[in-house]
Amino acid sequence: MVDIGLSFAKYIVFIFNFLFALVGLCMGAVGVIIKTKLVHFEAFTNQVLSAFPVVLIVFGCVIFLIAFLGCCGSVSENTCCLFGFSVILIMIILFEVGISIFAYEKKDQLDSFVENSLRDTLRNIKDDSTLYPPWHLLQYEFNCCGINSPDDWKAVNDTIYLPPSCCHLNIDDQTTCLKDQASKLGCKKALIDFLHDHIVYLVGIGAGIIVFQLFGVVFSCCLFSVFRKN
Template sequence: MAGVSGCLKYSMFFFNFLFWVCGTLILALAIWVRVSKDGKEIITSGDAGTNPFVAVNILIAVGAIIMVLGFLGCCGAVKESRCMLLLFFIGLLLILLLQVAAGILGATFKSESSRLLNETLSENAKFLTQTTDEAKEFQKAMISFQEEFQCCGLVKGAEDWGNNFQEAKDSCKCTDATRTQCTTYQGNSVNSQTCLTSIKDLVEKNIIIVIGLAFGLAVIEILGLVFSMVLYCQIGSK
Protein backbone atom coordinates (compact mmCIF):
# COMPACT_ATOMS: atom_id res chain seq x y z
CA MET A 1 0.00 0.00 0.00
CA ALA A 2 1.27 3.50 -0.80
CA GLY A 3 2.26 5.71 2.12
CA VAL A 4 1.48 9.34 2.84
CA SER A 5 4.01 11.83 1.46
CA GLY A 6 5.70 13.54 4.40
CA CYS A 7 6.63 16.58 2.29
CA LEU A 8 3.04 17.04 1.13
CA LYS A 9 1.68 16.44 4.61
CA TYR A 10 3.83 19.04 6.38
CA SER A 11 3.62 21.53 3.52
CA MET A 12 -0.15 21.30 3.88
CA PHE A 13 0.17 21.77 7.64
CA PHE A 14 2.47 24.80 7.34
CA PHE A 15 0.29 26.49 4.71
CA ASN A 16 -2.88 26.02 6.75
CA PHE A 17 -1.16 27.05 9.98
CA LEU A 18 -0.38 30.43 8.38
CA PHE A 19 -3.97 30.48 7.09
CA TRP A 20 -5.24 29.84 10.63
CA VAL A 21 -2.98 32.54 12.14
CA CYS A 22 -4.23 35.11 9.59
CA GLY A 23 -7.84 34.19 10.36
CA THR A 24 -7.20 34.45 14.11
CA LEU A 25 -5.61 37.89 13.78
CA ILE A 26 -8.45 39.17 11.58
CA LEU A 27 -11.06 37.80 14.00
CA ALA A 28 -9.32 39.14 17.10
CA LEU A 29 -8.85 42.62 15.60
CA ALA A 30 -12.47 42.77 14.38
CA ILE A 31 -13.84 41.67 17.77
CA TRP A 32 -11.64 44.22 19.56
CA VAL A 33 -12.92 47.01 17.31
CA ARG A 34 -16.50 45.77 17.78
CA VAL A 35 -16.52 45.61 21.60
CA SER A 36 -13.80 47.95 22.91
CA LYS A 37 -14.39 51.60 23.70
CA ASP A 38 -11.36 52.77 21.70
CA GLY A 39 -12.36 50.65 18.71
CA LYS A 40 -15.88 52.04 18.70
CA GLU A 41 -14.51 55.59 18.77
CA ILE A 42 -12.34 54.83 15.72
CA ILE A 43 -15.10 53.41 13.53
CA THR A 44 -17.79 55.89 14.59
CA SER A 45 -15.60 58.92 13.88
CA GLY A 46 -16.40 58.78 10.17
CA ASP A 47 -19.58 59.34 8.17
CA ALA A 48 -22.60 59.18 10.47
CA GLY A 49 -24.87 58.37 7.54
CA THR A 50 -23.56 54.81 7.22
CA ASN A 51 -23.58 51.89 9.64
CA PRO A 52 -19.93 51.67 10.78
CA PHE A 53 -20.34 48.14 12.15
CA VAL A 54 -21.24 46.48 8.84
CA ALA A 55 -17.61 46.20 7.70
CA VAL A 56 -16.55 45.00 11.16
CA ASN A 57 -19.23 42.28 11.17
CA ILE A 58 -18.08 41.14 7.71
CA LEU A 59 -14.48 40.96 8.98
CA ILE A 60 -15.62 38.85 11.95
CA ALA A 61 -17.35 36.41 9.58
CA VAL A 62 -14.35 36.28 7.20
CA GLY A 63 -11.90 35.78 10.08
CA ALA A 64 -14.01 32.99 11.56
CA ILE A 65 -14.30 31.16 8.21
CA ILE A 66 -10.54 31.44 7.53
CA MET A 67 -9.79 30.26 11.07
CA VAL A 68 -12.08 27.20 10.78
CA LEU A 69 -10.70 26.23 7.36
CA GLY A 70 -7.12 26.64 8.59
CA PHE A 71 -7.88 24.45 11.63
CA LEU A 72 -9.45 21.74 9.48
CA GLY A 73 -6.49 21.79 7.09
CA CYS A 74 -3.88 21.64 9.88
CA CYS A 75 -5.56 18.89 11.88
CA GLY A 76 -6.52 16.97 8.78
CA ALA A 77 -2.89 16.93 7.60
CA VAL A 78 -1.24 16.12 10.94
CA LYS A 79 -3.80 13.56 12.15
CA GLU A 80 -4.25 12.22 8.61
CA SER A 81 -8.00 12.63 9.05
CA ARG A 82 -9.91 12.07 5.83
CA CYS A 83 -13.05 13.61 7.37
CA MET A 84 -11.30 16.89 8.21
CA LEU A 85 -9.56 17.02 4.83
CA LEU A 86 -12.88 16.43 3.09
CA LEU A 87 -14.53 19.25 5.09
CA PHE A 88 -11.58 21.51 4.24
CA PHE A 89 -11.93 20.61 0.56
CA ILE A 90 -15.69 21.29 0.55
CA GLY A 91 -15.31 24.61 2.38
CA LEU A 92 -12.55 25.82 0.05
CA LEU A 93 -14.49 24.65 -3.01
CA LEU A 94 -17.59 26.60 -1.88
CA ILE A 95 -15.51 29.76 -1.44
CA LEU A 96 -14.00 29.29 -4.91
CA LEU A 97 -17.44 28.77 -6.46
CA LEU A 98 -18.72 31.93 -4.73
CA GLN A 99 -15.78 33.88 -6.18
CA VAL A 100 -16.53 32.55 -9.66
CA ALA A 101 -20.23 33.40 -9.28
CA ALA A 102 -19.37 36.91 -8.05
CA GLY A 103 -17.04 37.37 -11.04
CA ILE A 104 -19.72 36.24 -13.50
CA LEU A 105 -22.31 38.54 -11.92
CA GLY A 106 -19.84 41.43 -11.93
CA ALA A 107 -19.12 40.93 -15.64
CA THR A 108 -22.84 40.51 -16.45
CA PHE A 109 -23.94 43.65 -14.63
CA LYS A 110 -20.94 45.81 -15.53
CA SER A 111 -23.03 48.10 -17.74
CA GLU A 112 -25.76 48.24 -15.08
CA SER A 113 -23.26 49.18 -12.36
CA SER A 114 -21.87 51.93 -14.62
CA ARG A 115 -25.39 53.30 -15.11
CA LEU A 116 -26.06 53.22 -11.35
CA LEU A 117 -22.78 55.03 -10.69
CA ASN A 118 -23.71 57.75 -13.18
CA GLU A 119 -27.18 58.15 -11.65
CA THR A 120 -25.84 58.25 -8.08
CA LEU A 121 -23.17 60.85 -8.82
CA SER A 122 -25.60 62.93 -10.89
CA GLU A 123 -28.01 62.89 -7.96
CA ASN A 124 -25.22 63.89 -5.55
CA ALA A 125 -24.34 66.88 -7.72
CA LYS A 126 -27.26 68.74 -6.14
CA PHE A 127 -25.35 68.86 -2.82
CA LEU A 128 -22.78 71.19 -4.39
CA THR A 129 -25.31 74.03 -4.58
CA GLN A 130 -26.91 73.52 -1.16
CA THR A 131 -26.01 74.98 2.23
CA THR A 132 -27.17 72.25 4.64
CA ASP A 133 -24.75 70.57 7.07
CA GLU A 134 -24.88 67.35 5.05
CA ALA A 135 -24.15 69.29 1.86
CA LYS A 136 -21.21 71.10 3.52
CA GLU A 137 -19.63 67.77 4.47
CA PHE A 138 -20.02 66.52 0.91
CA GLN A 139 -18.55 69.75 -0.45
CA LYS A 140 -15.47 69.40 1.76
CA ALA A 141 -14.90 65.90 0.42
CA MET A 142 -15.39 67.13 -3.15
CA ILE A 143 -12.91 69.98 -2.72
CA SER A 144 -10.26 67.53 -1.50
CA PHE A 145 -11.04 65.20 -4.40
CA GLN A 146 -10.83 68.05 -6.93
CA GLU A 147 -7.44 69.13 -5.60
CA GLU A 148 -6.04 65.60 -5.78
CA PHE A 149 -7.42 64.56 -9.18
CA GLN A 150 -7.47 67.98 -10.89
CA CYS A 151 -11.13 67.92 -11.87
CA CYS A 152 -14.06 70.27 -11.28
CA GLY A 153 -17.71 69.55 -10.55
CA LEU A 154 -19.46 66.25 -11.06
CA VAL A 155 -21.57 66.39 -14.22
CA LYS A 156 -21.50 69.83 -15.82
CA GLY A 157 -18.16 70.99 -14.42
CA ALA A 158 -17.74 74.22 -12.43
CA GLU A 159 -21.39 75.06 -13.15
CA ASP A 160 -22.42 72.31 -10.66
CA TRP A 161 -21.22 74.49 -7.76
CA GLY A 162 -23.71 77.29 -8.45
CA ASN A 163 -23.48 80.05 -5.85
CA ASN A 164 -20.91 78.01 -3.87
CA PHE A 165 -18.32 78.24 -6.62
CA GLN A 166 -16.25 80.87 -4.77
CA GLU A 167 -15.57 78.33 -2.02
CA ALA A 168 -14.40 75.73 -4.53
CA LYS A 169 -12.65 77.83 -7.18
CA ASP A 170 -9.16 77.25 -5.72
CA SER A 171 -9.60 73.48 -5.94
CA CYS A 172 -10.97 73.83 -9.48
CA LYS A 173 -8.08 76.02 -10.63
CA CYS A 174 -6.38 74.63 -13.76
CA THR A 175 -2.60 74.23 -13.48
CA ASP A 176 -2.08 72.59 -16.88
CA ALA A 177 0.85 74.43 -18.50
CA THR A 178 -0.40 73.62 -22.02
CA ARG A 179 -3.91 74.87 -21.14
CA THR A 180 -5.45 71.93 -23.05
CA GLN A 181 -7.28 70.76 -19.94
CA CYS A 182 -8.54 74.22 -19.01
CA THR A 183 -11.78 76.10 -19.52
CA THR A 184 -13.04 79.46 -18.28
CA TYR A 185 -15.86 79.92 -15.76
CA GLN A 186 -16.79 83.27 -14.18
CA GLY A 187 -13.42 84.69 -15.26
CA ASN A 188 -11.46 81.82 -13.67
CA SER A 189 -9.35 79.19 -15.43
CA VAL A 190 -10.71 75.85 -14.19
CA ASN A 191 -10.21 72.18 -15.04
CA SER A 192 -12.45 71.10 -17.89
CA GLN A 193 -12.55 67.45 -16.80
CA THR A 194 -15.44 66.61 -14.46
CA CYS A 195 -14.91 64.51 -11.36
CA LEU A 196 -17.48 62.03 -12.69
CA THR A 197 -14.92 61.04 -15.35
CA SER A 198 -12.13 60.86 -12.75
CA ILE A 199 -14.22 58.69 -10.44
CA LYS A 200 -15.14 56.29 -13.27
CA ASP A 201 -11.46 56.01 -14.25
CA LEU A 202 -10.52 55.38 -10.62
CA VAL A 203 -13.18 52.67 -10.26
CA GLU A 204 -12.01 50.93 -13.45
CA LYS A 205 -8.38 50.93 -12.28
CA ASN A 206 -9.36 49.51 -8.87
CA ILE A 207 -11.50 46.83 -10.52
CA ILE A 208 -8.43 45.63 -12.44
CA ILE A 209 -6.50 45.39 -9.15
CA VAL A 210 -9.37 43.49 -7.49
CA ILE A 211 -9.58 41.08 -10.44
CA GLY A 212 -5.83 40.46 -10.19
CA LEU A 213 -6.02 39.77 -6.45
CA ALA A 214 -9.04 37.50 -6.93
CA PHE A 215 -7.21 35.56 -9.66
CA GLY A 216 -4.13 35.12 -7.44
CA LEU A 217 -6.32 33.98 -4.55
CA ALA A 218 -8.13 31.54 -6.84
CA VAL A 219 -4.81 29.97 -7.89
CA ILE A 220 -3.87 29.47 -4.22
CA GLU A 221 -7.29 27.97 -3.50
CA ILE A 222 -7.01 25.56 -6.43
CA LEU A 223 -3.59 24.43 -5.15
CA GLY A 224 -5.13 23.91 -1.71
CA LEU A 225 -7.91 21.84 -3.26
CA VAL A 226 -5.42 19.71 -5.21
CA PHE A 227 -3.08 19.12 -2.26
CA SER A 228 -5.93 18.29 0.14
CA MET A 229 -7.46 15.82 -2.32
CA VAL A 230 -4.08 14.17 -3.07
CA LEU A 231 -3.46 13.82 0.66
CA TYR A 232 -7.00 12.51 1.15
CA CYS A 233 -6.45 9.82 -1.51
CA GLN A 234 -3.00 8.88 -0.11
CA ILE A 235 -4.46 8.39 3.37
CA GLY A 236 -7.21 6.22 1.92
CA SER A 237 -4.73 3.99 0.08
CA LYS A 238 -2.49 3.34 3.13
Protein backbone atom coordinates in the same frame (compact mmCIF):
# COMPACT_ATOMS: atom_id res chain seq x y z
CA MET B 1 9.75 5.44 1.17
CA VAL B 2 5.99 5.57 1.80
CA ASP B 3 6.55 7.22 5.19
CA ILE B 4 8.89 9.78 3.63
CA GLY B 5 6.36 10.55 0.88
CA LEU B 6 3.55 10.80 3.42
CA SER B 7 5.53 13.12 5.67
CA PHE B 8 6.44 15.27 2.67
CA ALA B 9 2.77 15.46 1.60
CA LYS B 10 1.75 16.40 5.15
CA TYR B 11 4.26 19.22 5.28
CA ILE B 12 3.21 20.46 1.83
CA VAL B 13 -0.44 20.64 2.89
CA PHE B 14 0.51 22.23 6.23
CA ILE B 15 2.61 24.91 4.50
CA PHE B 16 -0.20 25.50 2.00
CA ASN B 17 -2.72 26.01 4.79
CA PHE B 18 -0.36 28.31 6.64
CA LEU B 19 -0.07 30.43 3.47
CA PHE B 20 -3.82 30.12 3.02
CA ALA B 21 -4.32 31.54 6.53
CA LEU B 22 -2.12 34.49 5.57
CA VAL B 23 -4.27 34.98 2.45
CA GLY B 24 -7.33 35.15 4.71
CA LEU B 25 -5.67 37.77 6.90
CA CYS B 26 -4.66 39.76 3.80
CA MET B 27 -8.22 39.64 2.45
CA GLY B 28 -9.52 40.96 5.77
CA ALA B 29 -6.89 43.72 5.77
CA VAL B 30 -7.75 44.70 2.17
CA GLY B 31 -11.43 44.81 3.16
CA VAL B 32 -10.67 47.13 6.07
CA ILE B 33 -8.57 49.42 3.83
CA ILE B 34 -11.27 49.61 1.14
CA LYS B 35 -13.98 50.20 3.75
CA THR B 36 -11.91 53.04 5.19
CA LYS B 37 -11.46 54.52 1.70
CA LEU B 38 -15.14 54.27 0.74
CA VAL B 39 -16.72 55.23 4.06
CA HIS B 40 -16.54 58.95 3.17
CA PHE B 41 -18.01 58.41 -0.30
CA GLU B 42 -21.00 56.21 0.58
CA ALA B 43 -23.29 58.99 -0.63
CA PHE B 44 -22.02 58.30 -4.16
CA THR B 45 -21.94 54.47 -4.02
CA ASN B 46 -24.72 51.90 -3.85
CA GLN B 47 -25.29 49.40 -1.06
CA VAL B 48 -23.70 46.53 -3.02
CA LEU B 49 -20.46 48.44 -3.49
CA SER B 50 -20.48 49.62 0.13
CA ALA B 51 -21.06 46.06 1.36
CA PHE B 52 -18.22 44.60 -0.74
CA PRO B 53 -15.45 45.43 1.79
CA VAL B 54 -17.54 43.84 4.56
CA VAL B 55 -17.83 40.66 2.45
CA LEU B 56 -14.03 40.67 2.05
CA ILE B 57 -13.53 40.99 5.82
CA VAL B 58 -15.98 38.17 6.58
CA PHE B 59 -14.46 35.96 3.88
CA GLY B 60 -10.97 36.62 5.19
CA CYS B 61 -11.99 35.47 8.67
CA VAL B 62 -13.76 32.37 7.27
CA ILE B 63 -10.73 31.45 5.15
CA PHE B 64 -8.46 31.83 8.17
CA LEU B 65 -10.62 29.41 10.19
CA ILE B 66 -10.81 26.93 7.29
CA ALA B 67 -7.02 27.04 6.91
CA PHE B 68 -6.74 26.21 10.61
CA LEU B 69 -9.02 23.22 10.01
CA GLY B 70 -6.79 22.08 7.15
CA CYS B 71 -3.67 22.42 9.30
CA CYS B 72 -5.20 20.30 12.05
CA GLY B 73 -6.29 17.66 9.54
CA SER B 74 -2.87 17.37 7.91
CA VAL B 75 -0.89 17.26 11.17
CA SER B 76 -3.21 14.85 12.99
CA GLU B 77 -3.89 12.79 9.86
CA ASN B 78 -7.60 13.30 10.46
CA THR B 79 -9.46 12.37 7.28
CA CYS B 80 -12.69 14.03 8.48
CA CYS B 81 -10.94 17.39 8.86
CA LEU B 82 -9.32 17.08 5.45
CA PHE B 83 -12.58 16.03 3.79
CA GLY B 84 -14.47 18.89 5.45
CA PHE B 85 -11.70 21.32 4.48
CA SER B 86 -11.86 20.23 0.83
CA VAL B 87 -15.67 20.43 0.63
CA ILE B 88 -15.85 23.88 2.26
CA LEU B 89 -13.01 25.14 0.06
CA ILE B 90 -14.81 23.95 -3.09
CA MET B 91 -17.99 25.75 -1.92
CA ILE B 92 -15.99 28.95 -1.33
CA ILE B 93 -14.43 28.71 -4.80
CA LEU B 94 -17.87 28.31 -6.40
CA PHE B 95 -19.17 31.28 -4.40
CA GLU B 96 -16.18 33.40 -5.42
CA VAL B 97 -16.67 32.50 -9.09
CA GLY B 98 -20.36 33.44 -8.78
CA ILE B 99 -19.48 36.79 -7.17
CA SER B 100 -16.92 37.47 -9.92
CA ILE B 101 -19.48 36.76 -12.66
CA PHE B 102 -22.04 38.97 -10.91
CA ALA B 103 -19.52 41.82 -10.55
CA TYR B 104 -18.50 41.51 -14.22
CA GLU B 105 -22.14 41.68 -15.36
CA LYS B 106 -22.80 44.77 -13.20
CA LYS B 107 -19.57 46.48 -14.28
CA ASP B 108 -21.24 48.35 -17.15
CA GLN B 109 -23.85 49.82 -14.78
CA LEU B 110 -21.22 51.41 -12.53
CA ASP B 111 -20.64 54.50 -14.70
CA SER B 112 -24.33 55.42 -14.98
CA PHE B 113 -24.93 54.77 -11.28
CA VAL B 114 -22.04 57.03 -10.22
CA GLU B 115 -23.24 59.80 -12.53
CA ASN B 116 -26.82 59.58 -11.24
CA SER B 117 -25.61 59.60 -7.62
CA LEU B 118 -23.47 62.66 -8.22
CA ARG B 119 -26.33 64.51 -9.95
CA ASP B 120 -28.84 63.65 -7.23
CA THR B 121 -26.58 64.66 -4.36
CA LEU B 122 -25.48 67.91 -6.04
CA ARG B 123 -29.10 68.78 -6.85
CA ASN B 124 -30.16 68.25 -3.23
CA ILE B 125 -27.14 69.84 -1.58
CA LYS B 126 -29.01 73.11 -0.93
CA ASP B 127 -31.72 71.34 1.05
CA ASP B 128 -29.47 68.79 2.75
CA SER B 129 -26.32 70.28 4.28
CA THR B 130 -25.01 66.80 5.17
CA LEU B 131 -24.23 66.25 1.48
CA TYR B 132 -21.70 69.07 1.35
CA PRO B 133 -18.91 67.39 3.43
CA PRO B 134 -18.83 64.29 1.15
CA TRP B 135 -18.70 66.56 -1.91
CA HIS B 136 -15.94 68.65 -0.37
CA LEU B 137 -13.92 65.56 0.51
CA LEU B 138 -14.47 64.06 -2.95
CA GLN B 139 -13.27 67.22 -4.70
CA TYR B 140 -10.37 67.72 -2.33
CA GLU B 141 -9.14 64.09 -2.43
CA PHE B 142 -9.43 63.69 -6.21
CA ASN B 143 -8.60 67.31 -7.11
CA CYS B 144 -11.77 67.57 -9.19
CA CYS B 145 -14.69 69.98 -9.40
CA GLY B 146 -18.35 69.42 -10.22
CA ILE B 147 -19.73 66.40 -12.01
CA ASN B 148 -18.15 67.02 -15.41
CA SER B 149 -16.73 70.53 -14.89
CA PRO B 150 -16.89 73.51 -12.48
CA ASP B 151 -19.95 74.75 -14.43
CA ASP B 152 -22.08 72.17 -12.62
CA TRP B 153 -21.96 74.33 -9.47
CA LYS B 154 -23.90 77.13 -11.25
CA ALA B 155 -27.16 75.37 -10.44
CA VAL B 156 -26.22 75.35 -6.73
CA ASN B 157 -24.21 78.51 -6.09
CA ASP B 158 -25.79 81.94 -6.40
CA THR B 159 -22.35 83.57 -6.58
CA ILE B 160 -19.36 83.35 -8.90
CA TYR B 161 -17.36 81.63 -6.17
CA LEU B 162 -16.90 77.89 -6.10
CA PRO B 163 -16.40 75.65 -3.03
CA PRO B 164 -12.82 75.88 -1.70
CA SER B 165 -12.22 72.21 -2.52
CA CYS B 166 -12.55 73.00 -6.24
CA CYS B 167 -9.25 74.85 -5.87
CA HIS B 168 -7.88 72.09 -3.62
CA LEU B 169 -8.29 74.26 -0.52
CA ASN B 170 -9.40 73.19 2.95
CA ILE B 171 -13.08 73.62 3.76
CA ASP B 172 -12.35 76.37 6.32
CA ASP B 173 -9.94 78.24 4.03
CA GLN B 174 -11.11 81.82 3.52
CA THR B 175 -9.39 82.14 0.14
CA THR B 176 -11.93 82.53 -2.65
CA CYS B 177 -12.07 79.98 -5.45
CA LEU B 178 -12.92 81.21 -8.95
CA LYS B 179 -13.67 79.18 -12.06
CA ASP B 180 -10.36 79.92 -13.78
CA GLN B 181 -8.51 78.73 -10.66
CA ALA B 182 -10.56 75.58 -10.17
CA SER B 183 -9.67 72.06 -11.30
CA LYS B 184 -11.02 71.31 -14.77
CA LEU B 185 -11.33 67.58 -14.02
CA GLY B 186 -14.89 66.42 -13.37
CA CYS B 187 -15.49 64.27 -10.29
CA LYS B 188 -17.45 61.71 -12.31
CA LYS B 189 -14.37 60.75 -14.31
CA ALA B 190 -12.11 60.88 -11.26
CA LEU B 191 -14.37 58.65 -9.13
CA ILE B 192 -15.11 56.16 -11.93
CA ASP B 193 -11.40 55.84 -12.77
CA PHE B 194 -10.67 55.25 -9.08
CA LEU B 195 -13.34 52.52 -8.79
CA HIS B 196 -12.32 50.86 -12.07
CA ASP B 197 -8.65 50.75 -11.05
CA HIS B 198 -9.50 49.16 -7.70
CA ILE B 199 -11.95 46.69 -9.27
CA VAL B 200 -9.31 45.50 -11.76
CA TYR B 201 -6.82 45.21 -8.91
CA LEU B 202 -9.25 43.17 -6.82
CA VAL B 203 -10.24 40.93 -9.75
CA GLY B 204 -6.56 40.11 -10.29
CA ILE B 205 -6.10 39.27 -6.61
CA GLY B 206 -9.30 37.22 -6.64
CA ALA B 207 -8.20 35.19 -9.67
CA GLY B 208 -4.87 34.44 -8.00
CA ILE B 209 -6.61 33.38 -4.78
CA ILE B 210 -8.97 31.04 -6.68
CA VAL B 211 -6.03 29.33 -8.44
CA PHE B 212 -4.25 29.05 -5.10
CA GLN B 213 -7.37 27.49 -3.56
CA LEU B 214 -7.66 24.95 -6.39
CA PHE B 215 -4.14 23.73 -5.63
CA GLY B 216 -5.18 23.41 -2.00
CA VAL B 217 -8.16 21.23 -2.93
CA VAL B 218 -5.93 18.97 -5.07
CA PHE B 219 -3.26 18.61 -2.35
CA SER B 220 -5.86 17.95 0.35
CA CYS B 221 -7.68 15.33 -1.73
CA CYS B 222 -4.39 13.55 -2.46
CA LEU B 223 -3.45 13.56 1.22
CA PHE B 224 -6.96 12.41 2.16
CA SER B 225 -6.59 9.48 -0.26
CA VAL B 226 -3.20 8.52 1.20
CA PHE B 227 -4.50 8.64 4.78
CA ARG B 228 -7.48 6.43 3.86
CA LYS B 229 -5.26 3.85 2.23
CA ASN B 230 -3.02 3.74 5.29
